[in-house]
Amino acid sequence: MSGEHPTEEGAGTLYVVATPIGNLADITLRALEVLRSVAFVVAEDTRHTRKLLSAYQIRVPVLSCHAHTAPEGLEKIVGILKGGCSVAVVTDAGTPGISDPGTALIHLALENGRPVVPVPGPSAVITALSVSGLPPQPFAFLGFPPPKGGRRTKFFEEYGALAMTLVLYESPRRLGRTLQDILHHWGNRRVAVARELTKVHEEVFRGMVSQAVEAFREPTRGEVTLVVEGASALSTPKAEAEGWKEALAACLARGETVKEAVEKIHRAFKVRRREVYRTALELDRDRD
Template identity: 50%
Template sequence: MPGVLYLVATPIGNLEDVTLRALRVLREVDVVAAEDTRRVRALLDRHGIRNRVVSYHEHNERARVGELLALLRSGGSVALVSDAGTPVLSDPGYELVRACVEEGIPVVPVPGPSAVTAALVASGLPTDRFLFAGFPPRRRQARRRFLADLARLPATLVLFESPRRLSACLLDLQEVAGNRRVAVCRELTKRHEEVLRGTVQEVLARLGTAPVRGEVTLVVEGAAAPAAPQQDVEQVLREALAGGVSVREASEVAARRCGISRREAYRRALALSEGC
């Protein structure tokens, strides 16, 4: 029987943010594969865990995949962890996960901290639809194309960015997407945690010229959904009402299909039902 590859989420800053299940898995597996062995050892030492730790990063990934696969094929278990947060998200690990899936080796996520979801829920921007897009390109032209492609999507965007390039990224974002609402989330869960909310212009003004420090997650307001033509909304409502559904049910159908608010859809449905 093959072993199990565990994808273990670890704290993104505050070492208290680790689950009991994660600690148990880290204690019981045969080996912990870590992007930064020093950081994971600090976590293990804090909780009195003595286990074998090996490095797994972008520079040794190909060689390490073979070693870990051999262990897993023989029935051993591996816990993969990143520098911080949930592994494989903009971090090494995809090659190992893909290889395990192809060989039928179980891959088990152990959920926990994530800078993506932490920033999203604290941003004050819509959370019902979002896209995580990793790191923007470093070069300006490539970054502008990258942001322009994303800016068309009607979903909140979550990006990682270097503190050294944050201001340049925001300026590019303003040029290609306008003065949207954003949230710059810095040093989440750490002592100097900070969330700057506002339009791109407002946030740039607050950042000023002082160097930005710490790890940054950028959350960007998505594109506004195009307004549905009046006749399309009314057509959907008439068809729904003719089918015998209630005004409320008809309005929910129209809101979902036409991309308008439920309040607006209900107002129009009520007017049609009353013959106005």
């Protein structure tokens, strides 16, 4: 296989190459073969990718393709493919095109009739799903929630009723707020919070969303994958509502007013407002 002098079979091919999400040993033998053979490697972060290539003594020119790459930059890469040389596209971690800017290049290559070949390997979505303890199929991958505003509210309102396991990506600095929004919009479901997957400090928290809110109240580090129980997978209404008193106590402990806490729990758990209010007053008195 050669990128500089491509054979008829591999001429001008865009290889979509999965790379490790943490542990460099997770790269596949085929991925290494492809990366050594192509004319160029196209990377989200060239510095990050050069470290990977250096670890395996791969000396191939690296081009940049990130979220702010202009259309002219993408056209230049497709021009390389049209010229008969093969290119490998990689992301910083995992499989290109999954919540990553490589998607635009893949689409443009297809539009221009270039062969696009997958070189499968690590994926944070599948890795987290496999150890979550939640039903692995069916599932929906939702990517990153919008960071703020109406689009964020619509995101949680739109997907909360899906009858399947839900998988999301989130940055560590927004993890706490996202868990609170899940509790608020989707209710107290089972969740797995997978952090630093395949790395030294790998952590997979499994429990209810209300418990995760408390567990990740302090800032954390590392990219996070959330696996959330789907709407149809929830237990009976009685079982579903079992955690509302715990969540209510957590709200009051954070300093929320009785009114704020009651409204939040009423909306999240669909428990009668009067019952939540009565319980909140009891909890508030017990704290005095």
